[in-house]
Amino acid sequence: MGNDNRVELRVKSIGENVSLVRMMASGFLYPYDVTFDVLDEIKIALSEAVSNCMIHGYDNAEDQEVVVTMEVQNRHLTIQVQDTGVGIVDIARAMEPAFSTREEHMGLGFVFMQTFMDHIEVCSEPGKGTTVIMRKQLPAGEQQMSDAG
């Protein structure tokens, strides 16, 4: 069933660490008996949030740090992804589908975060950084359902 748990990971802002963070999520969620579909949704949202920090927050600079915190309380997952980069001037505009400041990007990062998580909150201050908080209720696992009869 999985007890309540919390983990924090601080990673250097290099692209290879995006997959490392996803692996951490897989390991962290293993005790909670989630389906592959739910796990994929969380991994996509997390991947987008961490990539945003590196690409936009730090403008691809590789000597910075991204802090990822994952917490489960009563099967309620909270993920916080934080950078100390350039920040977002207009959060509402940044969250619009297909909006991107870069031509080679599709502007789908926040769309995926919103689609695959239950709730997303973005706090940002230009010049100081951005924190994204995402929440998702983990569906009851098969074991829990059979325990309930």
Added chain:
Amino acid sequence: MEKDTLTLYPQGDLDMASAKKVKESLDSILCSRGGLKQLIINLGDVHFIDSSGLGMLIGCYKTMYGRQGKMMICDASDNVYRVLELSGMKKLMPVMRQESQKTARGESYGKR
């Protein structure tokens, strides 16, 4: 006819780090194959894709479109197909999913 068509088989995850590497290889291939008319990307061995991977695919599409060529995606697993569908990729090019899944998606991942 065969020389007009190229099928590529990327492997693993298509995210920020890997998409950049795949794009560099693809750009080099596309540059050396000026007569290429059809590009097929087989995603059968891609297990994860995010918007960085999608951006790479769109970059390929733009290159092929620019030379009046065509592009299609095939063999996408259910989870990859769902992301491609959500992104609107199907409006730009044919996208086909894997006929049989290697993993049952509704199955439990975690500890029993």
